[in-house]
Amino acid sequence: MSKVPIGCEPVVGSLTPSKKKEYRVTNRLQEGKRPLYAVVFNFIDAVYFNVFATVGGNRVTVYQCLEGGVIAVLQSYIDEDKDESFYTVSWACNIDGSPLVVAGGINGILRVIDAGNEKIHKSFVGHGDSINEIRTQALKPSLVVSASKDESVRLWNVHTGICILVFAGAGGHRNEVLSVDFHPSDIYRIASCGMDNTVKIWSMKEFWTYVEKSFTWTDLPSKFPTKYVQFPIFIASVHNNYVDCNRWLGDFILSKSVDNEIVLWEPKMKEHSPGEGTVDILQKYPVPECDIWFIKFSCDFHYKAAAIGNREGKIFVWDLQTSPPTLIARLSHVQSKLPIRQTAMSFDGSTILSCCEDGTIWRWDVVATS
Template identity: 20%
Template sequence: MSAAPSPPMKRERDDFGGASSDDDYFTPDSSASPAPFKKPKSPAASISNSDHPSSPADSTSTTPSGATALLDDTTPSAAASSSASMDKIEQLERIFKNQRLRRIVKENHSSEINQLAFCLNQRHNKTPFGLDQVKIFEKRGDVKRDPMDNSNILGTTGGAQANIYDNEHCGDHLDIMSHFLLDPVGEEGAEELPEMLTCCWMHQPQDAILATAGTDKMIHILSLARSKELVRLSGHGHTITDIQAHPTKDEYLMSASKDGTVRMWNILTGKCLFIFEYKASVVCFNPNTQGRTFLTGSYNGDIREWDIPELELEPEEPIVVLLNDSRLLQSGLHSARIDCIRFAKGKVLSKSVNGKVEYWDPETLQQIRTFTIKNTASNQCRFDVSLDELFFCVGTSNGSVYIYNVESGRTVTELKHRRSTKAIRTCIFSRDSRTVICGGEDSFIWRYDYVTDEVLNEWAAWKPEA
C-alpha cells in the first residue's frame, strides 16, 4: 500500500549573482537555450488503456444544470448532447468513487506540504484531458506524448524545499527528478531556514519553470531543465502567501504578501511592473478576461476585482494602483479568511478557512450554491478544479479529501485512509482525472488512483492463506 520515501537527489546552493556566461542568461531568445528536456524512463503503467471508460463524451457538450433555456430539448441533437453530457459525468463520478490510496511518499523536511502543482501548461499543450485523454504506450513502456505535454511533472513546496517528481505511470511510485533546498536570505545574520508556502508552474521555451515563495519575502524562479535557481525576485517586505502565473503572458507572475501589497512581475527581466496597494491573502487571474483582470481574497472575507493597466513599454519604476481603483465584489459572502479562489464554467469558486466554498457569478454577483465541507474544523486548504471544470476536490482537517460536482452540488465521494489523519493543505487532479494527489501537515504525499471494478472485486474476495 505504501512506497518507500524518496530521498532528495542533491542540494542546490547556487546564488544568483548575474550571468557569468552565455548559458546563464535567462531570456527566451537566448542562443544558449537548453536542449529539450528528456524525461526519465519508467516501467509501463499497471493501469492500461483498457481501464479507461469507453466512448468518452464530447467535452464541449456539458451544460450547467438549470440552464434549460440554452438547449431545445425537443430536438434530437439537443437531447443527444444532453445525454452524452450526463453519461460523461456519470463515468467521471465512477472513476472518482473507484479511487483508492496507492502510493505514499514522505518528504524529508518534516514540515507541512503547503502546495502541490502539476505542470499542466494549458496554453501550449493541446493534449486532451479527462475522459478524452487516452495514454498510448511505446514498446519499451514509455508513454507517447506531445513534446509540450509536461503534465506528468509534479511540484511540491514545503519547509525550505521545492521538490519535483515524475508522476508518469500510475503503477509506480513518484520518482524524484529534482530537489531544491533554499538557503536563508534577507536579514543579516539570519540562520533560520525559510518556509515555502506557495508555488506555480510557468512556461519558457524548452524548460519548465517552478516559482515558489514564502516567509523569506523572495520569489524563487527554479529551472527544471537546468536544475538550478535562475533568479530571486525581491521587493516584498513580508511573507508571500500566494503566487499565480498569468494565463496568457508566460513571463508574468502575480504575488500576494502580508506587507499589504499585491505585485505583478516579469520573471525574465526581474522587474516589478505593478504594485496594487491591498493586503490580500490570495490572488486569482480571471480567465474570462484573458488575465486583464484578477481577483483578490482578503483576511476578513472580502473579494475584490482589479484591472491590470495596459503597458506599451515596461516602466522603470513599478506603477502603483490604489485601493479605490478596485471593485468590491463580495463583502458578506465569507466571514473568514479566503484561502483559495478558482474559476469553473465562467463562475467563481471561493473558499474560506471555516470550511465554506461559495459558487457565484462574477457578473451578477448572484450566489449560486454553498458547499459545506463535511467532517472538518477550521482548515486552510487549496482546492483544485478538474480541467473539464465539472468537479472540485478539497481537503479536510482530519486527513480526507472530498470531491464535489460543481453544477449539481452533489458530494461524489470521500477519499480517505486510516493512516491519513492530519490536516490536508492542498490537493490536485491529474490531467486525466484518474489520480488525485494531496499533502498537508504530516509532510506525506498521498496519491489516490483509479482502480477498475475487476481489481476491486479481487481485493474484496482476497483471503490470507491459512
C-alpha cells in the same frame, strides 16, 4: 520512501451512481519532517502534464507521476536560508519555453528555478512580508502574481525579473492576502482574497502598456516604472471570516473560508460604479471538518471537478458541472489523519495528490470500472 500497498482502503460513501468515481491510494511518500503546504501539477506545458512540484520548509521538489502509482523524484532544490518556509509554488514558462518553478514563503522572496538546468533563474525581492500564494497567467505564462501578508498583490514578469504592478493602496486589502487567481479568458482580470474577509476583483486594462513594456525592458528591473493599482473594480463580502482560496470558474468565482464549504458565486458589477455591485450565490459544496484556515482546493485542467482536503486527512471531490452539486468521491485512509493543506488534480482528474501536515504526499488514482 515508504509505500502503502496498492489497493488499500477503497473510497467509501454512497454517492450518485452516474457521477461516482472510485479512487484508491497507489502511493504514499514521506518527503520530510516539515509540513508540506502546496502541491501543483504543471498545466502550463502539455509535455510535462504528469510532472508536479511540492514545497515544504526550505525545499522545493519536482516529481513525476508514472504508471502503476509510481512517483519519481526528478529534482530537489534546497534554499540557502535554513529559516525559509515555502508556502506556495506555481509552474511558469520562460520566453524560450523552458519550464520554471516559482516558489515563495515566509521570507517574502520569489525564487524562480529553471527546471531545465536545475539552477536558480532569478530571485524577486519586493514584498515586505511572507508570500501566501503564487499563480501563473496561463495565456502568458511568463506572468505570475503573488499574494502577500504585506496586504498587496504583485504582478511579475519572470523572464525579465520586473515587478510590473502592485495591487494595493486606498482600495486594497486591509490584512494578509491569502489567495489570488487570473481570470481564465479575460487577460486583464485577477481576483484576490484574504484575512479582511473580502474577495476583490482587479483590472489591469488601463495599465496593460506597462505589462507589454516589461517584455522588452533592457535597463535594470529596479528602474522599471512599477505602477500601483489602488482600486479594485469589485469588492465582495461573501464570507464572514478569512477567505483563504479563490478560483475563477468562467466568469464565476469559487471561494472558501473556514465554514466547511466552498461557495460558487457570480459578481454582478455596476457598470458605472467601480467597486460596487451585488453577489449571487449559485451553489455551495460542503466540506466537513474544514474549519481551519490555509486549506486550498484544486481543479482539473478543464475545471470539471474540485478536490479539497480537510483537517482530518480526508478529501472531498465535487463535480463542478452539475446542479445541484454532486459529490464524486470521499477519500479516506486509516493512516491519513492530519490536515491536508492542498490537493492537486491531474490534467484529466484521474489522479489526485494531497500534501499533508506530517510531510507526506499521497497519490490517489481512479479505479477503472467496467
